[in-house]
Amino acid sequence: MSADKRKPVLVVGLGRFGGAVARTLSNNGGEVLGIDNNPQMVQEYAGDLTKVVEADCTDGAVLRQLGVVDFEAAVVAIGSDIEASVLTVLALAELGLSNIWAKANNDKHARILERIGATHVVFPEQRMGERVAHLLNERLLDFIAFDDAFAIARLSAPEPIVGLPLVTSACRKKYDVTVVGVKRTGEAFIHAVPDTLIFPGDELVVSGRIKDIERFSAI
Secondary structure (H helix, E strand, O other): OOOOOOOOEEEEOOOHHHHHHHHHHHHOOOOEEEEEOOHHHHHHHOOOOOEEEEOOOOOHHHHHHOOHHHOOEEEEOOOOOHHHHHHHHHHHHHOOOOOEEEEOOOHHHHHHHHHHOOOEEEOHHHHHHHHHHHHOOOOEEEEEEOOOOEEEEEEEOOHHHOOOEHHHHOHHHHHOEEEEEEEOOOOOOEEOOOOOEOOOOOEEEEEEEHHHHHHHHOO
16 A cells, blocks of 8 residues: 555544554655544644544545545554444445555454455554564564465574575575575665675574474574
């Protein structure tokens, strides 16, 4: 999802998740309309977004008056009120928006959102919980899962491959992971090639199946 300057992005619900999405889009130069039914939240974000409105987004007529049919995408970040979340997604879908991102609390909520028109459903709390669980082993420095099996991670170079070029350590053949890049202290990130030599203290960016990344980080 990108912030197209020609078409604004609508963010409904300015709690922690929605607020972070809205501010990031705005900081990246996007035009963002934020909507919340809490006047305090509207006031908090008034200086950060292109426009912030206090409104009931479960009402299709209200959304039409706000001109959402011209929006590139909508993010429905309502979490605590499932009914409001469902009705808002339904209203946006009925207005013809084809790029609707919605926050879900659980699998049942997600299935409902998908059936009524959400094109992307996210579980921010679940994803963060999974990420923290992987980082707790203290071998991984950062971790992003793309599905239940595949991820990209940042980790300290395991000792067995230090002092060797990647072609010799053969990470892909031996450990089923791909070293994408290398970051060492005081130097810029470099893309890894077969001749890249791994030094002590190097940080690696690797991709692969989650179980293989975990195993590689522990060698």
